[in-house]
Ligand SMILES: [K+]
């Protein structure tokens with residue numbers, strides 16, 4: 001039996017945090033003289049009263065919770081936050097439908113960044129800030145989950161990061177301490193990014209929002225043209241850097257702060273991430289010069305920004321890469337699935353899984369030549385435990401199946417081929433923009449039918465929670481035991 | 482060290498078989514009074530003299546060969562046959578370039594069916610017959626390999642079919658015997674199909690060619706409009722049935738002939754194949770009625786034919802499914818990867834691998850809820866050995882990687898996004914047509930640049946030999962030992 005007391009308690013606490021966060025856009029809208037401040041204030045009061053009632057009702061008399069309860073809590077928590085985040089959007093002067101408000105909120109907290117708002121340049125500041133806050137909270141939420149929860153749940157090979165974080169690391173021994181340290185670092189790195197962006201000429205407001213959504217590899221902007229709105233190449237390079245910073249395992253930053261530079265430099269996941277990134281940038285730079293006739297400096301800047309943005313799943317754009325030709329499009333489309341490092345704000349398959357898959361396949365091929373030979377796949381120099389490679393390979397298969405089913409479902413809801421396929425990819429990998437005229441880098445998700453928006457919202461959550469966390473709940477065994 | 486004596490011997494025998502096969506189109510062209518008969522006769526004489534020299538030079542003094550030699554023989558044999566098959570095409574009155582002749586021949590023997598010949602309706606009969614023979618030989622070649630060679634090489638989980646075929650089966654104990662029995666059955670089922678097609682109104686020539694290319698799930702036709710050339714729905718249904726027959730493990734037919742109907746009916750791979758096929762046909766029939774306004778009978782016929790053709794990787798067409806809308810396109814595109822059963826003439830990932838992947842993922846998810854529980858993935862009611870599921874999962878990963886690299890490579894050769902992506906899929910899954918205006922069901926591969934044709938030829942061979950057979954040769958260990 002699943003006890004619902006801890007589920008209610010944790011969800012109540014998270015609702016209360018959301019309520020407190022809503023006060024910020026309320027203040028900003030009030031200061032700007034915008035009537036939406038009432039919406040945020042009311043939503044905040046509503047969320048806070050529900051949240052506190054939930055906490056009080058459960059009285060905190062429970063202690064530990066079971067694995068099953070952990071899965072239920074995780075899924076319900078993200079769903080509740082998405083719903084809470086949608087409330088001010090639905091009642092604001094934008095007058096979004098329930099579907100649109102939920103889609104935008106889910107796209108926010110999962111750090112996806114697909115938007116249904118047309119005319120961001122004229123959207124009231126409270127809403128723009130709230131979208132940034134949603135992504136920023138989603139970003140820290142997923143880092144903490146990746147460090148503290150997913151390894152224990154053994155989701156898709158994340159158990160590999162359990163030992164590293166909690167046992168081998170003697171200076172920061174406890175989950176709560178590590179989580180708190182990461183959160184503090186997350187705040188500081190965001191402040192740092194905001195300062196850099198404002199020094200480069202952004203308004204304070206734009207600097208804060210873009211700092212939040214680039215560190216979170218979220219991709220919400222305050223302009224329809226995304227980062228293309230800003231002319232200064234230095235801004236493009238700065239945001240490129242912040243997206244890369246958001247894609248590195250945050251636990252490694254804590255080690256660097258303690259003087260342990262080696263663990264960052266020697267980490268094979270980080271190395272592989274940077275190699276794939278560098279190679280892809282070089283290839284597309286070459287292509288933009290050879291095929292599209294750009295100068296080297298322009299080609300490099302366009303290539304670096306958009307490769308980083310799509311591979312890290314940020315989803316900012318500075319150009320309509322839909323016009324870059326088959327090679328660039330095919331490569332960018334594939335990079336959308338890759339993602340960044342585990343323990344960062346990125347989504348997608350993630351680098352360590354590709355490393356595990358590659359090493360396992362290599363061992364497998366070697367076994368064909370020497371059937372009696374013993375070949376272990378390795379990660380970061382250590383043999384990969386059998387259960388980790390099984391878990392990662394199953395993740396890869398289920399990722400492919402989810403993508404395929406979502407694409408077919410989106411086709412059934414009436415989307416054309418390229419919109420359905422790229423929409424499924426961008427949702428499940430939490431990237432943001434898709435391909436094609438409707439949802440491509442120059443497009444918007446507004447015109448999609450409601451059924452497609454709900455399907456994509458579900459896809460975003462599924463991808464963000466690394467598939468397994470949600471999929472276990474489909475098993476009959478989950479509800480039986 | 483790899484001894485090249487057995488490699489030369491086997492290749493010599495296969496070249497001689499090709500030479501004998503070339504006599505047939507020579508006779509047909511001579512009877513039709515077409516000058517190309519000289520090309521076939523000369524090609525035959527050339528191939529036969531080289532083939533016999535190779536056999537005589539090696540003197541058949543070798544006995545067994547090593548695993549490494551088996552890989553080299555397999556790869557070289559297919560490559561040699563593709564080259565031999567290209568000779569008459571290159572020197573015929575069609576005056577194909579070397580690239581085009583090799584592409585067409587490789588597309589033939591791998592049973593892919595992508596064609597670079599425009600104007601099939603006016604192409605001399607010898608060439609049309611030769612294309613059919615290439616696919617037909619490719620079909621029986623792959624069945625025999627799947628029964629006799631791939632399980633021993635342990636390629637991509639095929640070891641699962643070793644026990645079943647050679648040990649549990651006491652009536653047909655030996656590889657050569659089974660291979661011969663399958664080949665005889667293959668001849669008879671092709672003759673049966675040809676008789677049915679000629680009774681339905683096809684000319685004798687068309688009936689023979691289409692019987693050969695539908696049992697081989699090859700897809701070469703004698704008309705540019707493919708099966709759409711024939712108006713009679715009965716012909717569409719008959720060819721649908723032959724494509725399905727070509728997608729069942731041929732070893733099961735031998736059992737049925739011996740009165741053992743159960744092994745066909747109870748085979749979980751066959752059941753799953755028919756379920757996926759039936760569901761997909763039903764969904765697309767519904768879609769064609771609801772979205773495109775077809776009558777039920779027309780929708781069912783169009784859906785059944787084209788779903789069967791793409792899922793089995795045959796690649797015949799009766800309609801331009803590119804006009805069927807996003808849902809149909811997305812589903813058909815995904816079915817191209819699925820393929821039929823192992824031990825048949827189909828390519829793609831194949832049904833048994835999807836069953837193994839599904840069962841492994843399910844066991845994995847169950848383990849998340851009960852970490853101390855013991856969950857075995859099963860296939861056909863038996864637990865799947867660890868090495869099989871590892872092998873299948875690595876196959877799936879390498880299939881995805883090959884597809885992705887081929888798509889990016891095709892993009893680099895200048896193809897647009899949809900042509901590059903669908904071209905990679907259709908090559909590696911040996912389907913035939915792609916999507917889009919160039920290589921879609923109404924298109925042709927002629928306009929592609931040479932580099933794309935060579936890349937696709939490589940992709941076809943890689944897919945046909947189940948990836949592993951070729952990929953092991955990339956490992957340093959292969960050449961070291
Ligand atoms: K994003």
Ligand SMILES: [K+]
Pocket residue numbers: 592593594698699700794795796911912913
């Ligand atoms: K085919």
